[in-house]
Amino acid sequence: MTKGYLVLETGEIFEGDWIGALKPVTGEVVFNTSMTGYQEMMTDPSYAGQILTFCYPLIGNYGLNDYDQESKKIAVSAVIVNDLCEEPSHYQSSRTFTEQLEDEGIPGLKNIDTRELVSVIRQHHTVRGKIVDDMEKVKELSWISETERNLIDLVSVKESVTFDNNGPHVVMMDFGYKKSILDALLNEGCKVTIVPYESSITDIHQLNPDGILLSNGPGDPMQMKAQFSKIKVITEQYPTLGICLGHQLIALAHGAKTKKMPFGHRGGNHPVKDIISGKVAITSQNHGYVVEEGSINKATFQIQFQNVNDGSLEGIKHHYLPIQTVQFHPEGHPGPSDTAYIFKQFIQQVEAAGGEEICGSAIL
Structure with missing residues (x-):
């Protein structure tokens, strides 16, 4: 399994396992505290340009379906999860969390200590991050501010x-x-x-x-x-x-x-x-x-x-x-x-x- 790293502009580094498309990405790191609704969150256009952290520790357990998309495609730049379920159980489930990411070319990390990550965000307030599979690639990614693009x-x-x-x-x-x-x-x-x-x-x-x-x-x-x-x-x-x-x-x-x-x-x-x-x-x-x-x-x-x-x-x-x-x-x-x-x-x-x-x- 490919290792991945979330590198924050404040210096903290979180190591996890790569999911989804294998490509580096940068964006503002935000968190959502909802216990359910990961499909709606990922496809909510308001998250465009952001790296979304799910606070709830278990993501993907009821899969994804054809009814709860908030837009035609995933809007987030990347996702961060703790425990990811790869064998969902729900009568409407048509694909897994990982399959959706791979199909739409969206990267993410699992097995991240999301409680610690949220604590860091709350401490530093607005925090930008980079997700890479090799620490040598960190310097290759520039920090992009949300005010720099429409x-x-x-x-x-x-x-x-x-x-x-x-x-x-x-x-x-x-x-x-x-x-x-x-x-x-x-x-x-x-x-x-x-x-x-x-x-x-x-x-x-x-x-x-x-x-x-x-x-x-x-x-x-x-x-x-x-x-x-x-x-x-x-x-x-x-x-x-x-x-x-x-x-x-x-x-x-x-x-x-x-x-x-x-x-x-x-x-x-x-x-x-x-x-x-x-x-x-x-x-x-x-x-x-x-x-x-x-x-x-x-x-x-x-x-x-x-x-x-x-x-x-x-x-x-x-x-x-x-x-x-x-x-x-x-x-x-x-x-x-x-x-x-x-x-x-x-x-x-x-x-x-x-x-x-x-x-x-x-x-x-």
């Missing part, structure tokens, strides 16, 4: 695609959407058109949408600065929901600021409090940036959601326009569905608007 271009659709249905028409601006978000809208009866994030206001208006959804996606939200003015106009004209990166982009478009978190929120057990109702829900999350609460214009937006653990901002709601954003994933997958009602609230706003422009401003 990860969203790698995962966004290039052409619009429409999924017909009988309900209101929702246009999803794609920054790296998860299939389960699309499924949630379709299950509510919505007709959905997914458009490239660079689509113009005119292009979107010609689709005659009843509402707009800004999707999740990878990378630093400030890389989308050129889209802020367009996003602001669109949100002022149509009922809008922003999820994860979409939440950050809407906040930025309306004058807020974002910052990099020490090691992000990635897992399926993050408690979030609804400030309006006082209720707490357990949520699924995957993000490395956060909107600074102090930068929100309180005359325009109300803080609606707050993380119970660290107090970080988890969602805002416009005082008089049908604009709502959430940092967490109401569709779950993987994770709880406590906040699936967010989609119902959004659709109610869409239907209440009746397809009319909500502030009478001219389409640019």
